[in-house]
Amino acid sequence: MLHHVVLMKFKPGVRDGLVDELEAALDDLPNRIVQIQTYEFGRDVLHGERSWDFALVSGFANLTAMQIYQNHPDHQAVVARLREICAQIVSVDFESKPLPIIERDPTLMR
Numbered sequence: 001m002l003h004h005v006v007l008m009k010f011k012p013g014v015r016d017g018l019v020d021e022l023e024a025a026l027d028d029l030p031n032r033i034v035q036i037q038t039y040e041f042g043r044d045v046l047h048g049e050r051s052w053d054f055a056l057v058s059g060f061a062n063l064t065a066m067q068i069y070q071n072h073p074d075h076q077a078v079v080a081r082l083r084e085i086c087a088q089i090v091s092v093d094f095e096s097k098p099l100p101i102i103e104r105d106p107t108l109m110r
Contacts (some may be wrong), residue, residue, distance in 0.1 A: 002061070002065070003038065003096060004059070004093050005090065014083060029074060036059075037058075037060055041054070
């Protein structure tokens with residue numbers, strides 16, 4: 001699976017209402033773009049020194065599927081919103097392999 005991780009720092013003074021609108025737009029993308037296999041996002045809850053304001057983690061079968069997502073008009077509309085409210089956006093894309101099936105001793109699972 002190909003994972004797409006995006007971190008966002010909002011511009012100073014961005015209203016909660018704008019973030020609510022962003023969340024609604026993001027929430028609808030899996031309904032419009034079939035290539036999305038996993039999709040999670042949310043606001044930072046710790047507000048620590050190293051924290052970013054918002055994160056998105058999505059998963060795709062392969063690079064081609066992610067590129068279709070990235071170029072999709074509905075995704076591009078969300079990207080335009082992000083550019084309006086974000087001071088910084090960073091991302092990383094990485095591949096993972098399925099975990100092997102491990103037989104577990106039921107007596108150890110207490």
